[in-house]
Amino acid sequence: MQKAAPDLKTLAIELGLSQSTVSRALRAHPGIPETTRHRVTAAAEAMGYRPNARARSLAIGRTEAIGLVFPIERLQLPETNFVEVLAGISTAVTRRNYSLLLTPFEDDEAAVLRRLAASKTVDGVIITRPLVDDARIALLNRLGLPFVVHGRSEVSEPYSFVDTDNDTAFERLTNLLIDYGHRNIVFVNGLERFRYATARAKSFLRAFAARALTPRPDAIEFVSMTEVTGYETATRRLDGSEPPTAFICGSVFQARGVYRSIAEHGLRVGLDVSVVCHDDGVRGIGANQFVPPLTATETSIRQAGEDLAMMLIDLIEAKTQTAARKILPFELVLRDSVGLAGTARGLSNRSTTAVVAGVFDTDG
Known part of the structure; x- marks a missing residue:
């Protein structure tokens, strides 16, 4: 007779x-x-212990499952960082022995959130891509469903979040280009309804204001984060009467399109036109893989996913309403895509990659 598995x-x-x-x-x-x-884990493995999920759920009053609510279009995009976020979340829930319920929606996200709260199928949810004024935060607070936001909103409601330091990263990128003499800079940004895009735009303007400079009134382009929009925006601006000497890109996808347009115009990145971007660490398209290698602020979107899930589980298990907040640091890595404005002399003679951790040194 087979020996029964031990209980807790x-x-x-x-x-x-x-x-x-x-x-x-x-x-x-x-x-x-x-x-x-x-x-404990070694003993559990040796004794063949397997937790009874249903009995445990009844005993502790939790499902030990969290939900990830996202627009279904994020799975349909050819260029997205969503898979990296999902990989990070999956790593964390596995480590904490939780389950993950993927909850896509097409139109009415509020209805999905209400259904999850009413059904009690999950203990909490992660929501993504917050708007400048995001009504979901007030709704979730009213529903009493624990939640964490990937990003920030400008609402006064309390909420927990994990975010990239957009407020500083794009100020640093802008300052870098200004240090190299660039004034006619085009910022290929994300869509304006998202808070991250407005934060980045403010950072861009703040860098100019700190130098008592004024960017062109049409310097910021609010477009989607794709190679196509990067290419189309760069082509239109390079064909204009006053083509920019530098581009800032919100993503590596946009930067890939900008690189392609510069090449088609017979220009050289880092020599004739400078390009910088933000790199989320998406596998297969790193800034260091560009030719020439792309200067970027770099962070790990996968780590953001892990932190989101860990933060939510900690909130659930602590049964606290205190908002938790985490802003991920970034690293500014200087590569060959940046050169002096108004010259055909860039940094192609650099033999090493410089990691800029503090104030940019123009002698470096």
């Missing part, structure tokens, strides 16, 4: 620990020492 109580007795400690160790709770977690 048996495992706890065998280890000489309380059931709650064993349970939290199996879920990689941050309050449990790593040595204890390893000891």
Whole structure:
């Protein structure tokens, strides 16, 4: 006769620990020492312990599942960072022994959120791409469903978020180009309804204002984050009467289109036209893979996904309403795509990649 698998109580007795400690160790709770977690997981594996998810859910009053709510179009886009975000979230829920419910929608996201809250199929949700004034935050607070936002909004409601430091990153990119003498700079930004795009636009303008400079009134282009929009925007601007000497791109996808347009105009990146961008760390299209290598502020969108899930699970298990906030740091990496304005002399003679962690050094 096959021996029955042990239950949580048996495992706890065998280890000489309380059931709650064993349970939290199996879920990689941050309050449990790593040595204890390893000891518990090793014993569980050796004894063939398998948690009874339904019994546990009834006992603790939680499903130990979180939802990711997203527009279905994000799965249909040929160029997106969504897969990296999803990979990070999946890593975190696996580590914490939670389940992930993918919840796409086409039109009425509010109805989806209401249904999730009413059905109690998840303990909390992650929402993405916050608007400048995002009504979802007030709705989720009213519903009492724990949530974390990937990004920020300008609403006064309390909420938890993980975000890239857009407020600083694009000011640094703009300052870099200004340091190289560029004044006619075109910023190929994201769509204006999203808060990240407005934050980046403000950063761009702030950098000019700090130098008592004024950018061209049409310097900021609010377009989608694709190679096509980068190409079309660069082509239109390079064909104009006063073509820019530099471009700032909101994504590596846009930058790829800008590179293509510059080449078709018989110009050289880093020599005739400078290009910088923000790189989320999407696999297969890194800034360092461009020719010439692309100067960029770099961060990990996958890490953002991990942090989102970890933050949400911590909020769920702590049963607290206190908002948690995390702004991810970035690294400004100077490569060969930047050159002096008004010359055909760039930085192609640089033999190494410089990582800029503080104030840009023009002697570097």
